[in-house]
Amino acid sequence: MSVKEDKIRSASPLRCCQSTSMTSVTSNGDLCEAKNTYMPNFGNNLQMHNNNYNFHGNQQQFKKHKFPKRPPANLVFDDITYDTWTWSMTRFRREKKHILHGVSGLFKSGELSAIMGPSGAGKTTLLNILAGYITRGSSGTIRINETIRNQSERFKKLTAYIPQEEELRLNLTAIESMIFAVHLKLGYTITKDEKISQATEILEMLGLEECHHTLTASLSGGQKKRLAIALELINNPPLLFLDEPTTGLDSLSCSQCVSLLKRLAQEGRTIICTIHQPSALIFEMFDQLYALADGNCIFQGPVSGLVPHLASVGLQCPAYHNPADFLMEVSVGEYDQDLQKLASIAKGTKHTKDSELLAIADSSVTEIVESTTTKPASLIMQFFLLYRRNFLCTRRNYIYVLNRLAAHIIIGIIFGYLYRGVGKGANTALANYAYLYGTLLLIVYTGKMSVTLSFPLEMRVLKREHFNQWYHLLPYVLSILLLEIPFQIICSWSYIAISYWLTEQPFDFRLYLFLLFCTLSTLCAQAWGYFIGATTPIKIAVFIGPVLACLFSVFGFCIRYYDTPIMFRWMFHISYYRAGFQSIVYGMYGLNRSALECPDELLYCHYKRPEKIIQEMGIDDINLGANISLIVFIGCLMHVLTYISLWVKLNKR
Numbered sequence: 001m002s003v004k005e006d007k008i009r010s011a012s013p014l015r016c017c018q019s020t021s022m023t024s025v026t027s028n029g030d031l032c033e034a035k036n037t038y039m040p041n042f043g044n045n046l047q048m049h050n051n052n053y054n055f056h057g058n059q060q061q062f063k064k065h066k067f068p069k070r071p072p073a074n075l076v077f078d079d080i081t082y083d084t085w086t087w088s089m090t091r092f093r094r095e096k097k098h099i100l101h102g103v104s105g106l107f108k109s110g111e112l113s114a115i116m117g118p119s120g121a122g123k124t125t126l127l128n129i130l131a132g133y134i135t136r137g138s139s140g141t142i143r144i145n146e147t148i149r150n151q152s153e154r155f156k157k158l159t160a161y162i163p164q165e166e167e168l169r170l171n172l173t174a175i176e177s178m179i180f181a182v183h184l185k186l187g188y189t190i191t192k193d194e195k196i197s198q199a200t201e202i203l204e205m206l207g208l209e210e211c212h213h214t215l216t217a218s219l220s221g222g223q224k225k226r227l228a229i230a231l232e233l234i235n236n237p238p239l240l241f242l243d244e245p246t247t248g249l250d251s252l253s254c255s256q257c258v259s260l261l262k263r264l265a266q267e268g269r270t271i272i273c274t275i276h277q278p279s280a281l282i283f284e285m286f287d288q289l290y291a292l293a294d295g296n297c298i299f300q301g302p303v304s305g306l307v308p309h310l311a312s313v314g315l316q317c318p319a320y321h322n323p324a325d326f327l328m329e330v331s332v333g334e335y336d337q338d339l340q341k342l343a344s345i346a347k348g349t350k351h352t353k354d355s356e357l358l359a360i361a362d363s364s365v366t367e368i369v370e371s372t373t374t375k376p377a378s379l380i381m382q383f384f385l386l387y388r389r390n391f392l393c394t395r396r397n398y399i400y401v402l403n404r405l406a407a408h409i410i411i412g413i414i415f416g417y418l419y420r421g422v423g424k425g426a427n428t429a430l431a432n433y434a435y436l437y438g439t440l441l442l443i444v445y446t447g448k449m450s451v452t453l454s455f456p457l458e459m460r461v462l463k464r465e466h467f468n469q470w471y472h473l474l475p476y477v478l479s480i481l482l483l484e485i486p487f488q489i490i491c492s493w494s495y496i497a498i499s500y501w502l503t504e505q506p507f508d509f510r511l512y513l514f515l516l517f518c519t520l521s522t523l524c525a526q527a528w529g530y531f532i533g534a535t536t537p538i539k540i541a542v543f544i545g546p547v548l549a550c551l552f553s554v555f556g557f558c559i560r561y562y563d564t565p566i567m568f569r570w571m572f573h574i575s576y577y578r579a580g581f582q583s584i585v586y587g588m589y590g591l592n593r594s595a596l597e598c599p600d601e602l603l604y605c606h607y608k609r610p611e612k613i614i615q616e617m618g619i620d621d622i623n624l625g626a627n628i629s630l631i632v633f634i635g636c637l638m639h640v641l642t643y644i645s646l647w648v649k650l651n652k653r
């Protein structure tokens with residue numbers, strides 16, 4: 001190292017990080033040794049990073065794509081607390097847990113700010129509260145410029161939140177994801193060509209031009225992260241929150257990601273992210289630092305001020321030490337420092353921050369909201385876009401689709417073969433009874449379980465997209481249902497077509513009754529599946545679904561109404577399975593069906609007269625209309641309950 005370089009290093013405010021790597025990236029993304037790039041002050045360091053972390057030469061693109069200028073949105077928060085209740089396994093009682101202890105601070109527009117602290121310090125919790133992603137359990141005030149933030153839509157329009165797991169649609173390519181997002185977010189405000197060129201430009205700006213046609217599932221961790229950012233940049237929000245954007249990335253992708261965020265901040269956005277333990281190089285790229293320990297703020301200010309601040313309280317950062325690591329060590333108590341004291345010193349600096357804030361000329365929130373001329377898609381357009389997107393994803397996932405269809409066809413052949421010809425004979429009436437039960441059980445299971453298991457996975461993407469104002473809940477739910485319902489009907493009918501024919505059931509109006517009740521029952525089960533999937537964690541959903549199906553299937557098949565203990569008779573009345581099954585059996589053997597065939601070699605056929613079956617099963621006086629109403633009512637009720645629970649989950653966090 002030259003004497004000159006040595007001098008430069010010792011002049012750096014982060015002089016304890018002399019071990020900083022000097023590697024950089026060329027325009028084609030290769031790692032190489034940096035030449036004369038280390039700058040002694042933070043303003044110039046940015047220059048260094050801009051030179052080093054050039055996303056495949058997309059600097060020009062960064063300049064080319066101009067987002068409309070929006071007024072600055074500064075975020076000020078005061079006395080934020082967050083409490084939650086936990087269950088103590090040792091004391092067997094609920095206990096209140098204080099996670100944030102009245103933290104205050106300021107994040108300014110045009111700056112890239114980091115919330116740092118050891119694991120469990122409350123970083124994600126604070127970020128979520130500031131972003132509005134968590135509302136319950138917290139207190140304190142959050143202001144955007146001078147306006148106190150509440151849960152109204154206009155504040156949500158100003159922010160974008162990117163969770164740690166990006167939660168992207170894995171079956172779409174990068175450009176498809178962008179184009180759907182552009183359509184949803186910008187509606188009819190710009191032409192289709194403008195939308196496509198905007199999507200392309202943003203992707204190029206973020207160094208994803210090579211990945212236009214790559215499925216999101218195949219993107220690398222860093223590319224996924226950049227795609228998640230690109231998707232949220234479309235409507236140009238002035239405030240961007242990112243939860244651990246660098247976690248899981250290698251050092252190169254990490255630097256690219258932070259460098260990108262820095263550039264976005266320099267365009268006037270307020271960018272806040274949590275970060276775990278950055279390298280010295282990445283640490284330097286942040287403008288502001290907000291350090292947390294045990295739910296208290298122990299430092300807030302420019303990154304360059306950290307080492308001098310710690311030194312002023314007697315915590316000398318050792319030479320050759322990354323200040324970010326040093327901060328972590330202090331935060332976990334390795335230097336026996338009283339963290340409460342650090343917290344109270346940090347609180348003392350708050351007044352300076354307030355006066356600083358007053359000095360920044362603020363625009364009102366209304367002005368910021370009105371600074372964009374774009375309007376999102378209408379509800380109907382949202383529905384069609386989401387429907388198209390789901391259709392595309394389902395088509396791409398054709399293995400799953402084919403498996404589901406094939407399973408119904410194969411089981412139809414197996415069941416049909418096992419029970420072949422049982423539909424017409426008097427001596428096989430009980431076997432037919434078992435076939436009818438098995439058929440209903442199968443389509444109830446497949447209808448329910450296919451969505452019970454897939455819906456919890458949907459929830460995470462739904463949460464991110466809905467929170468970031470991509471669409472409303474109603475078009476989303478309708479777009480899912482109107483794709484899933486026809487598919488389930490096709491699957492059930494494929495099974496029925498094969499097994500009904502093989503078992504030689506009557507081909508008259510009874511076929512239509514059979515189809516009607518099978519279809520209603522499978523759709524009602526599907527509605528239950530959505531409800532269970534939307535309200536319970538996946539581990540519970542996998543057994544709750546089958547248990548409920550088994551429980552309700554007992555009524556009507558294994559046990560008659562009059563044999564059921566009085567205390568359980570209500571289950572008879574609300575069981576859609578019972579209603580479906582009894583109606584199917586009634587349709588098969590009631591309604592004046594003529595005598596069943598009794599083979600010549602048999603002297604006596606107990607069920608030659610079909611009404612005997614329904615009399616013995618105690619279903620000779622059922623009301624088909626009432627059963628249809630019950631199944632339809634329960635199906636609709638479940639959809640309404642699913643909608644309400646989703647709404648609560650998305651809006652009352």
Ligand SMILES: Nc1ncnc2c1ncn2[C@@H]1O[C@H](COP(=O)(O)OP(=O)(O)OP(=O)(O)O)[C@@H](O)[C@H]1O
Pocket residue numbers: 084085086097099117118119120121122123124125126276
């Ligand atoms: N809903 C909750 N119920 C119980 N405890 C919670 C809840 N949310 C957060 N916590 C607790 O609050 C503390 C802070 O959590 P948080 O996720 O904010 O930490 P963090 O600093 O982001 O940690 P990490 O870096 O490991 O992600 C942790 O001890 C966590 O267990």
